[in-house]
Amino acid sequence: xxxxxxxxxxxxxxxxxxxxxxxxxxxxxxxxxxxxxxxxxxxxxxxxxxxxxxxxxxxxxxxxxxxxxxxxxxxxxxxxxxxxxxxxxxxxxxxxxxxxxxxxxxxxxxxxxxxxxxxxxxxxxxxxxxxxxxxxxxxxxxxxxxxxxxxxxxxxxxxxxxxxxxxxxxxxxxxxxxxxxxxxxxxxxxxxxxxxxxxxxxxxxxxxxxxxxxxxxxxxxxxxxxxxxxxxxxxxxxxxxxxxxxxxxxxxxxxxxxxxxxxxxxxxxxxxxxxxxxxxxxxxxxxxxxxxxxxxxxxxxxxxxxxxxxxxxxxxxxxxxxxxxxxxxxx
Numbered sequence: 601x602x603x604x605x606x607x608x609x610x611x612x613x614x615x616x617x618x619x620x621x622x623x624x625x626x627x628x629x630x631x632x633x634x635x636x637x638x639x640x641x642x643x644x645x646x647x648x649x650x651x652x653x654x655x656x657x658x659x660x661x662x663x664x665x666x667x668x669x670x671x672x673x674x675x676x677x678x679x680x681x682x683x684x685x686x687x688x689x690x691x692x693x694x695x696x697x698x699x700x701x702x703x704x705x706x707x708x709x710x711x712x713x714x715x716x717x718x719x720x721x722x723x724x725x726x727x728x729x730x731x732x733x734x735x736x737x738x739x740x741x742x743x744x745x746x747x748x749x750x751x752x753x754x755x756x757x758x759x760x761x762x763x764x765x766x767x768x769x770x771x772x773x774x775x776x777x778x779x780x781x782x783x784x785x786x787x788x789x790x791x792x793x794x795x796x797x798x799x800x801x802x803x804x805x806x807x808x809x810x811x812x813x814x815x816x817x818x819x820x821x822x823x824x825x826x827x828x829x830x831x832x833x834x835x836x837x838x839x840x841x842x843x844x845x846x847x848x849x850x851x852x853x854x855x856x857x858x859x860x861x862x863x864x865x866x867x868x869x870x871x872x873x874x875x876x877x878x879x880x881x882x883x884x885x886x887x888x889x890x891x892x893x894x895x896x897x898x899x900x901x902x903x904x905x906x907x908x909x910x911x912x913x914x915x916x917x918x919x920x921x922x923x924x925x926x927x928x929x930x931x
Contacts, residue, residue, distance in 0.1 A: 617907050619658055620715055620881040621918050625903045627651040627713040628883035629922070631698045632894035635886055636707030643704045647697035647713055652676050652683065655693070660684035662717070665725045666694030666825045670855075679725075690720040694829050700799035703886060710802040710888035716832035716880045724828050724873040727855045730846040731824035733800075736817050737808035738838030747842040747867055751785040751819055758817055759791075766790050772803040772815045779820050786819065801882075802890055804830035808837045813889050821846065831873035833880045836908030837915065841870040878910040899923060 630650035634643040648668060655662065662684040668674035671681075677695060684691075693715065698704055700711035716723070734747050736758060744761045745754045759766040767790035773779055775795035786793055794815060796803055800822040806813035818830075827843045834841050847853045847864040856864060883905040884891030892904035903920040 616658070616660075616717070617879050617881070617909055617916075618918075620717060620879055621883070621905045621907050621920075623651055623654040623658070624713040624715055624881045624883035624905055625920055625922075626654045627697050628885045628894050628903055628905075629901055631704055631711075631713065632885050632896075635704045635711070635893075638705050640701040640705040644698045644701045648676050651695065651697045651713065651715070655683040656685070658684045659688035660717075661686050661688055661690045662693045663690070663720075664695065665692045665723050666696075666716075666828050668697070669728055673728075679728075692718050692720055692723045694718075694723050694825070694832060696801065696826065696829055698885065699801045699826065699829075699882075700885070702798045707886055708797070709886055710796075710799045710890060711885035711893070712799065712802055712882045712888075712891065713885060714801055714829055714880075714882045716829055716874070716878055718832070718874065718878050719876050722874065722876040722878065723832070724868060725859045725861075726824040726828050726845065726873075727852065727859055727861075729824050729852050729856070730821050731827040731843045732821050732846060733804070733827050733830070733841065733843045734817070734819050735804045735807055735830065735834065735841035736839055737810065737834075740840065742840065745817070745840055745842070747844055751782055752789055754817070754819070755786060755789045755791050759789075762816070767792075769816045770794060770810070770814050772796060772806060772818045773820045774798075774800055774803070774822055776821070782820055801826050801830045801833070802888065804841065805833050805837075805882075805890060808834070808839055828873050829880075831868075831870045832878050833882075833908065834870055835874040835878045836880050836910045836913065838913070839870070841873070843868045843873060874910075876910075879907065880909075881905060881907045 627647040631647040667677040671678045695715040703711040769791040806815035884893045886893040895902040901922040905918040
């Protein structure tokens, strides 16, 4: 989407990137107050309320295309909801106010508050169904992985591209009964597996820095909305990702058609899920190997965030120090 004189659209500028960090910071602090207390829904709702409040302060005319669910399922940040002041440029928004609700409830690593923003029409409008996914970080030849290949073939191909043995590859897979066969196949190559209970956006992002995270590849079935968010992050950092919606009932296929998806078997590349310029921001809720969580002091809250932009391939880590924390949620 370009203006008439073909200059790049100025909507996704540096100032807006930093404003998105403010949005995820507020959501992270609100949900972090409830971490470890076993109240998944309450923690998620706290993040939703805070994120929506901050989004409505931004000078944008935004539409939520990946959100908390469809309108009849979610009272706030539902798919199609308009956010922002309404006076700014038109943008599409994908968000997960609390990615890893179970992680937060148990105070386990890698719970995040996540948001991505693109020019209008830049994000796949995916229904809230499962998606089969595969992803690796940057630095590999295009086509190194392919969703249509077996897990064994993908591990071998990645090891060859990296110049190591398959036993030196580590895969991230969600710990679900549906992945029993996948796990067995990956282990048959000699590769290691890190099983995660939740948080597959973080799982995909971890592939971008295997020296730090120990993760080379993400494989498996997770939520489609999280798949779009992960693709938005990789669009900024670099890497390869493919996904295919699992539309295994007529009801799901009908929902997908309402969102403009005609081919239920389509294999989506990263650029199909997140196009054009993208800004992605995330703030840690619990400590992890990607971002530190929210830390509460006597009169100070510390947050740790990342903000990325596809157009410039810029990645900024932001440590926020927020004083007067008793007024923070209403500030």
